[in-house]
Amino acid sequence: MEIEDDAAPPGRRERKKRETRAALTAAALRLALEKGPDNVTVEEISEAADVSVRTFFNYFSHKEHAILARNPEHLASALERFRSAPAEQSPLTVMWLIVHDVLRDLISEGELSRRGELIMGSPNLLYHLMLSSFDDERQLSAALAERIGDPLRAMLIVSTAGAACRVAMELHKQAPDRPVGDVLDRAFQLLAQGIDPAFAPDPDGQKGF
Structure with missing residues (x-):
């Protein structure tokens, strides 16, 4: 699983956050299209994006916001x-x-x-x-x-x-x-x-x- 580097310089840290958010929204959308949005779990989205579930909740309060790319x-x-x-x-x-x-x-x-x-x-x-x-x-x-x-x-x-x-x-x-x-x-x-x-x-x- 990918671990976010909080000790990274601000520029790199912000870039990593954008990349992680993009990976989560892309995974959420792909899985929702494949399985239907009601059948997708946070665990599946996190695994597909190669991050932990804890990291997922750093970005989204629930799976629907990830699918919506909020x-x-x-x-x-x-x-x-x-x-x-x-x-x-x-x-x-x-x-x-x-x-x-x-x-x-x-x-x-x-x-x-x-x-x-x-x-x-x-x-x-x-x-x-x-x-x-x-x-x-x-x-x-x-x-x-x-x-x-x-x-x-x-x-x-x-x-x-x-x-x-x-x-x-x-x-x-x-x-x-x-x-x-x-x-x-x-x-x-x-x-x-x-x-x-x-x-x-x-x-x-x-x-x-």
């Missing part, structure tokens, strides 16, 4: 973007940059489509994806609200950006020849322009609540 560094990087973005940069622009950072990492793994198909076919993976996504959105919304001073607007920006990502992935699955990044860019353009500029509710009508 990386807390994505959230940390996103929160840092909100903190360091120039004041003149619009919130939706910052969200666009955040989404493209994550998408770039997922595409570099070369398994974006297969992982997406696996998730859509597994209620358990969908459940864990939604839970983790909601938690990320809460933290991102809080960070954006602190930046712009408008909690409602912040939550709408973050949640609609998340919806745009989900829609882009679904459309990419239907038309794989169209790059998911292109679909995502179009979705963000629609959000920026207003998806229904003709919206005109009757201010005197009954709202029903």
